Amino acid sequence: MSHPNEVGGYKLGSLIIEGKTKQVFDLPELPGHCLLLNKDRITAGDGVKAHDLEGKAAISNQTNAKVFEILKGADIRTAFVKMASPTSFLSKKCDMIPIEWVTRRLATGSFLKRNPGVPEGYRFTPVKLETFFKDDANHDPQWSEEQLIAAKLKVNGVVVGQDEVDYMKRVSILVFEVLEKAWALRDCALIDMKIEFGVDAEGNILVADVIDSDSWRLWPSGDKRLMVDKQVYRDLKNVTAADLDTVKRNFTWVKDQLDHLKPTIHHKVVVFMGSAQDKEHCNKIAKAAKDLGLSVDLRVTSAHKATEETLRIMQQYEDTHGALVFIAVAGRSNGLGPVLSGNTSYPVINCPPPSDKLVQDIWSSLSVPSGLGCATVIYPDSAAIMAAQIIGLQDYLIWGRLRAKQIEMAAALRKADKQMINH
16 A cells, blocks of 8 residues: 555654554654554455455544544543544554453354353353454464563553553453443444553553454344444455445444434433522532533522422423432521422432531431432532432443543552552
């Protein structure tokens, strides 16, 4: 394949690497970035089987972009930046960790060959995670976690040890589960998938490379006979033009379906404050909630002084949203949370504002009449997280953001611990 000088308005530098289905170019005018250019080529069996497939580059590029936008929506750290042209995309420049991370929900394919006796369709709960060292000459041998750690791979200044492996394990599973929940919205089962990681110039480990129809198994309605992934091509004995058209139609179907994987639930977190003086506290709740991807409204009303108005506002939200969480910010005698809870079937969280009588205010929020179910927290971010956990039951992106936040917090603690030990 010839090397173009410019793609999508970006002047290309040297060819960094060329694979079976893509080329990666340096971008001299955009330091820290590179451009991945897809090929109209499909391969299998470490390149033993290979065919030209007109239009595949554009289909794969759009599929990849849509997948990474979903991951971005879940706050998963990736190298993907944006599409650069119909057949290419812009990425943060990374040195790649030469490991494929394969996550499986059902046993099929090579897993059955390596594990005789396991029936096809055996369900892994939790998901099964495997690692393979990228080595075409030896057909990408499977590595154990111990082999991976013992190899002490050094990538862009980062030595891959236990902490790095644990991080990539958790992110690999999160990527799979986010996409599994997304595909479930179209009654399509994500059976397994592979991803790769890279290390950027700052030492960050990012989901990198490409995620497209070469990367996973997809079975509509959970039926293997309806598979729409690259396995269709792998299984072909003699590849005809009609067969290639079928593969292309499948890939196009997957690309188009990705437009319909956004969460369909219309949610809202409504923060009721008993007084406008509590706005600063409520703004902290709203900021923490918005950082988790939540849609937030702030309202001022009093259950004691304007009961009918409070209930009217509440009912307006009930009539217009499919997923709701009410957060009551009231001190002194907290009637706001209990009144809301006694008149709605949606969850209510009490989060009293700071005051010199906070202990009494907390007790007022905790001591509610029988038959009511208000939760009570003190800190604004706690209220936001609890609201996100509730909305996340119906919105996989909010759920993913919570999981990503947990992973990043754990990674930060490990980094701090390592610095403390080495101090």
